[in-house]
Amino acid sequence: MAGLEDLYKEIILDHYRNPRNRGELETPPALKAEGFNPLCGDEIVVYLDVDDDGVIQQVATGGQGCSISQSSASMMSAAIKGKTVAEARAITDSFKGMMSIHESGLDKESAGNKLDLSMGDLSALKGVVKFPVRIKCATLSWNTLLQALEDASL
């Protein structure tokens, strides 16, 4: 059986207690999207400042939720800050691939890996896959990020 230590790794609790890029950005110019987990009531707000070259200059996240959703949002913000929209999408693909409960999805080389993007802190969330109910918590901020990009046709 998967133990809680697989889920609540120290780096996750650190991001939960000390979230990076927490706050709001002025909209406009910032993009904004809200994500909800209708099952548990968690909410995530993602703000992005994307410059004319398609580089994400600023990220902020708001909302409230459990340690997994909040730490994932914090890690997401750190991972995409300063990256291009294309890179952010690739990291998102990699992350969501890691969150796939299908074994094939875990082994398959995703687009992100091909781009040789390091998952860094994000790999700490890998244990979430052993707790399938929590996958939605971990992917909430990422889906909200994609929503923000989609809303702006980026």
Add this chain to the structure above:
Amino acid sequence: MSLDISAIKADFPMLKRQIDGKRLVYLDSAATSQKPNAVLDAMDNYYRHSYASVNRGAYRIAAEATDLLDEARASVARFINAPNVHEVIFTKNATESMNLVAHSWGRANLGAGDVVVLTEMEHHANIVPWQMLREALDIELRWIPITESGELDLSNLDVLLDGAKLVSVTAMSNVLGTLNPIRRIADAAHAAGAVMVADASQYVPHLPTDVTELGVDAMVFTGHKMLGPTGVGVLWGTTELLEAMPPFLGGGDMIMQVTKEGFTTNNLPHKFEAGTPNIAEIIGLGAAVKYLEGLGMDAVREHEVSLTAYAMRTLTERFGADLTIHGPAEPAGRGGVLSFAYKDVHPHDISQVLDQHNVCVRAGHHCAKPLMQVMGVGSTARASMYVYNDETDVDALADAIESADDIFGMEI
């Protein structure tokens, strides 16, 4: 007479299940209850020995199946002291029952500007059907507010009821455990000329229920929270109200006559039971009712008040200000539903930690998002108790909560 909980536990096969060599501590009965052998056997017996469709067919097995269904309806009617057996309508669940009332009664009796009064502590099942009517008919919804302690604030009731056509209130909150003064609200609703509906999903399973004493015109509840199976719910309504309501679903069984020109409706209860019903589940619910009658609903209530008092005392003594229990402080004024917050640990994380100890609780908004907004929280953890729970379950809950400190207690 007090309940013999260890004997009751032995009636529930699920409670014999072990995970990682440890017993299950099931504290999520407000979401759904476990099933005793009596219920499982009744449904199994129907499928294995008496299986046929109901309300038609001259052969003996068909008559037997119909008898089983009729007996279940009579049992449910007796359980809630319904004046007439035909006032018990079987549906899929309480949600469908409430939608039936909203759709059938609502569309026949409500128009633009008409007022429906709800409370801030309703389950989505008693909110969304009325919001759908508001979108369709432009009715007005009013909300009875709640107090700091999680009780209905009735100080302004007369104003809220002024001009109301229907009032629909939960008899017991699925989040706060609050037992609401249904009789008082029903009397006030009637004085204002409104129809009174109670959502008794959390009430009927746990307290002796008498629809005539509650003074309501209609009441909805579900089978799976009262030891019965999923897939069967009940709408009880006065004959007068049900007779005046147009049918909800159309099809077989609900008609008296059908021609190419039109149809006439069947008598109660069939008028509201279109199509082949969930026969096995209805029979299962009948068996659940008999099981509860065997325990005695006064004894069930007494057990839950005493266990709730023990739980509130235990959690308060062990965790002090680190743990907050939402809802009324007096066990006698509430049911065995304990929504709580522990330190700043998110309810999802609490339930994850508890699961590691086989303690099953619910974390989330409990389908009561407007209430969550009023309470100023996103979600709560909720432990809820029933006839098969005892003090050892409460102690296991407390031990498991304490273990959250191992993960979330450290400073980083």
